[in-house]
Amino acid sequence: MAQQFSKIFAVTGAVLTCVSIPSYASFNGLTEQDEFNIKLRSIYFDRDYDNDASDDSTFAQGIELNYQSGYFNDLISMGVSTYTVLNYNSTGSAQNNILPAGDEKGGVDDSFSKFGQYFIDVKLGDNGHVKIGGQKTKSMLLKSSGSRAIPNTFRGVFGDYKFGNTKVYGYAYDKWSRRHDDKWEDFSTDQSDNGAISVIWGVGASYKKDALKIDAEYLNSHDYLSKLGLKGSYAIKLDHSKLTLSSGVFTSQDDGDLFVTGAEGGDLDDEDAIGAVSGVTKSENDGFAYYLDANWKKDIWTLGAAFTKVNDAWIEDNFSGDHGTNPFPTRSLIGADLTNQNEATWQARLGIDLKAVAPGLTTKFYYTSGSDAENSSLGKAGGTADEKYWAIDTRYKVAAVKGLSLRWLFLDYTTDETGSVDGVKGDRADHRVYVDYTIKF
Numbered sequence: 001m002a003q004q005f006s007k008i009f010a011v012t013g014a015v016l017t018c019v020s021i022p023s024y025a026s027f028n029g030l031t032e033q034d035e036f037n038i039k040l041r042s043i044y045f046d047r048d049y050d051n052d053a054s055d056d057s058t059f060a061q062g063i064e065l066n067y068q069s070g071y072f073n074d075l076i077s078m079g080v081s082t083y084t085v086l087n088y089n090s091t092g093s094a095q096n097n098i099l100p101a102g103d104e105k106g107g108v109d110d111s112f113s114k115f116g117q118y119f120i121d122v123k124l125g126d127n128g129h130v131k132i133g134g135q136k137t138k139s140m141l142l143k144s145s146g147s148r149a150i151p152n153t154f155r156g157v158f159g160d161y162k163f164g165n166t167k168v169y170g171y172a173y174d175k176w177s178r179r180h181d182d183k184w185e186d187f188s189t190d191q192s193d194n195g196a197i198s199v200i201w202g203v204g205a206s207y208k209k210d211a212l213k214i215d216a217e218y219l220n221s222h223d224y225l226s227k228l229g230l231k232g233s234y235a236i237k238l239d240h241s242k243l244t245l246s247s248g249v250f251t252s253q254d255d256g257d258l259f260v261t262g263a264e265g266g267d268l269d270d271e272d273a274i275g276a277v278s279g280v281t282k283s284e285n286d287g288f289a290y291y292l293d294a295n296w297k298k299d300i301w302t303l304g305a306a307f308t309k310v311n312d313a314w315i316e317d318n319f320s321g322d323h324g325t326n327p328f329p330t331r332s333l334i335g336a337d338l339t340n341q342n343e344a345t346w347q348a349r350l351g352i353d354l355k356a357v358a359p360g361l362t363t364k365f366y367y368t369s370g371s372d373a374e375n376s377s378l379g380k381a382g383g384t385a386d387e388k389y390w391a392i393d394t395r396y397k398v399a400a401v402k403g404l405s406l407r408w409l410f411l412d413y414t415t416d417e418t419g420s421v422d423g424v425k426g427d428r429a430d431h432r433v434y435v436d437y438t439i440k441f
Contacts, residue, residue, distance in 0.1 A: 033070025035440070038063070043098060043149050047140040049425040056092030060085055060099060062149030066118070071123055075091035081117035083150040089187040098149050116153050116181035119349070126279070128161030130318045134184070137171060139204055140229050141219040145323040147334075148179040148426055149434075152323055153193075155184065156199075165209045172201040178321060187319040189224055189258050190265035191279040196258055197319055198222050211235040219347070223256030224263065225285075241298035248327060252287035252315040259283055264315055267337065267423040269377040276377075287314035289339055293329045295349075302351030306330050307344070313376040313423060314339040330368055333391050334411045334430050340373035340385070340423040360405075366390060373421050383419025403438040 029036065041062035048055055054399040063086075068079035077432040087099050090108045099108035119133030134155045156173030177184045186195035204217030214232040231248030261270045262278035270276060270283040289310040297305045306329040316337045318323045318352035330338055330345040338345050347368040354361040367390045375382025391411040398404040409432040415424050 031070030048433040056094040059088040077121040083116035084113040100134040112182040130159035140217040153180040189263035190273040224258040227256040301351040304349035343373040363394040385417035385421040385424040389413040407434040
């Protein structure tokens with residue numbers, strides 16, 4: 001207990017010290033363009049399952065120190081980030097969620113620290129750059145998750161270049177570091193040894209002109225899985241409002257010897273196939289899905305509706321432990337992917353800007369219903385399921401305190417399952433609270 005209070009005291013002292021730093025604080029770096037910031041995130045999760053034995057809660061503190069130099073000779077920059085997570089209090093089976101597993105069953109370690117980013121950045125004139133090393137990444141089919149105390153990061157190369165209205169990019173990564181521990185590790189499947197997936201790479205392009213935007217990306221998880229995504233949107237200006245229409249088409253496909261039974265253990269039912277042996281029998285996936293989305297915005301109001309249809313199950317995770325990059329607007333804000341075989345999903349959204357109550361305060365309501373999901377191996381004979389959720393996402397960017405923002409997210413997820421559909425998860429109610437404070441020097 002004394003140790004826990006000492007941690008809280010230390011972090012509280014750090015926060016108060018940072019708050020006392022004036023907004024015009026300077027940092028003497030290597031160049032005049034150097035950037036340094038401290039990001040503090042207090043995070044609280046409370047997850048309540050139908051199965052009480054699975055309940056858990058975590059209250060923790062994330063601390064990021066982020067530095068990037070300016071460009072030397074207008075050519076090369078370098079950056080480094082240290083990440084620290086401290087546990088204030090955890091209950092239930094909270095391991096490997098925000099913090100790694102501890103010595104006690106279901107418990108967590110008290111803290112961990114690591115170098116989350118370390119890179120050099122090379123400019124390609126004024127239109128592009130290449131970043132080499134440990135880094136955050138963000139693209140249509142692969143991105144660093146920002147839903148925990150710290151993000152996950154990847155080691156490798158990312159580059160982009162813009163010409164006219166088009167930007168092209170590519171990446172190749174050979175290691176990653178999860179958002180809940182201090183390790184850098186190789187990629188694998190749920191059945192393979194670490195390092196079996198030697199590299200994850202992708203290429204993409206984005207085109208934007210006036211109201212039209214088009215994005216495309218190809219991803220390859222070596223000897224395991226490949227994906228292709230294409231989406232577009234068009235914004236229509238109306239009298240005092242705007243309507244944005246968008247659509248996307250996505251595929252996932254087995255792509256090598258590593259795609260065996262159980263290689264994707266969370267969302268596929270290939271272990272149910274007659275004669276299937278986990279880790280041995282060759283499996284297959286020919287995932288295909290598309291979505292349609294409309295979003296209307298006027299004054300303080302935002303209304304949205306979306307529809308997604310899946311044929312063969314679309315696989316979200318690119319490797320074992322992947323925190324998932326889901327491009328569908330109907331995805332669950334927490335947990336389930338809603339991309340099971342033959343599943344059809346509808347969503348309605350309502351957003352309100354509550355600036356009349358407090359500048360910077362917004363809230364958004366979601367209701368999403370997925371139906372007719374099937375067992376990915378045996379079809380309806382193996383199992384069927386419906387799933388739905390409703391959610392509230394409230395955010396407050398505090399105008400009076402520069403760099404301070406708050407978020408409360410609540411989601412209630414329920415299912416009706418007959419037989420077995422692995423992609424449908426257990427019923428749950430989930431509260432999440434984030435308090436972010438960033439100090440820029």
